[in-house]
Amino acid sequence: MEHYEWTVTSEHASDRIDKFLTAMDEGWSRTQVQLWIKDEHVKVNDVKIKSNYKVNEGDVISLTIPEAEELEITAEDIPLDVVYEDEDVIVINKPRGMVVHPAPGHYSGTLVNALMHHCKDLSGINGVIRPGIVHRIDKDTSGLIMVAKNDHAHESLVNQLKAKTTRRLYKAIVHGIIPHEHGTIDAPIGRDKKDRQSMTVTEENSRDAVTHFTVLETFSKYTYVQCELETGRTHQIRVHMKYIGYPLAGDPKYGPKKKTLDINGQALHAAVLGFVHPKTGEDMLFEASLPEDMELLLQQLRSV
Structure with missing residues (x-):
């Protein structure tokens, strides 16, 4: 569980609370912040508020992010266009409309669900949600994506992307x-x-x-x-x-x-x-x- 606290400065006075919080960390989406507010993980001056609350200079805002629930991603028998495969890597021609890995609103029907059925060995570096995934292409973009089948392959491919x-x-x-x-x-x-x-x-x-x-x-x-x-x-x-x-x-x-x-x-x-x-x-x-x-x-x- 992570805890954060801020004191509002004049720069952010009159901002909506959800806008203020998304400005604090670029990785937090407005939707995620609004869910935290709805579930009362956000308080202003120790009082729960709504997403449309406008902050005032001097307000003390606290956010407690709950522990993420461990999701069980299931293998699904979804056909894959396998372009290449060996014991280290697999290259897939992803169809338009398929999400690469599970995320809110897309916990099934993804490339990861299909890969888990196709091959039992995928790298674990990215955890349960994104096994084997070293890069992504958008849901509505089609084409080639490489996937790592073990941690050594994963690190090598990521390093090549970085380089x-x-x-x-x-x-x-x-x-x-x-x-x-x-x-x-x-x-x-x-x-x-x-x-x-x-x-x-x-x-x-x-x-x-x-x-x-x-x-x-x-x-x-x-x-x-x-x-x-x-x-x-x-x-x-x-x-x-x-x-x-x-x-x-x-x-x-x-x-x-x-x-x-x-x-x-x-x-x-x-x-x-x-x-x-x-x-x-x-x-x-x-x-x-x-x-x-x-x-x-x-x-x-x-x-x-």
Whole structure:
């Protein structure tokens, strides 16, 4: 059980209590904070309050975070598109719509649930919720993801990600016609202060983020691009392409409010994945063809 206490300064006077608390730690979402308030884990001057309470200068705010309940994640017989597998690593071509690991609202039907049925040996470094998971791709992004089957492989793959030696190429359809054949977006990404569930380009509480892009094909109102990640920040390609004025087609969070192309989620696919094998030292490179929905979109755009 963790306990925190703050005294409100003039800088935060009149802020809602839930907004104040999310500003105290970028890892706390507004939804999580509101649950803590509802369950009376938050008090102001030793008195329980509601999420819409506006703090005053001098208020003493206390938060006691309860011990996390140990969740039992169950193995589920869900078909997997296994691109490669040995005793150390497994590479999966994840379909659009599948969540990578269990989280509030998604405790079943995830890639982890499927992996636990497919193979009994997964690294335990990330605990019960994320066994074997060394990196993620968004629920509505399809494509290649590597998974560690033991702790040695896990540490090796994570170190390669940190050293920026892995290769990760994505294919995407974006709004607008990009006039440059190649480009690099070097812009730090952090949590959006106005929307804690979103990321944005910002200098404040951010981490460096670099995306290289190449134009593959242009259409009347869209561009088909390849993006290579140098870093791997949350929603990086989606945030970066929006930042330069070419948001991903179908992106419900960072794209236009009005739905344009007929695709369930952002038109983004992790097409190429490369890394050094944790045990053999061999260079491994895998490719996954575009999913049917993106291929269909490209055919439609070419016919216009």
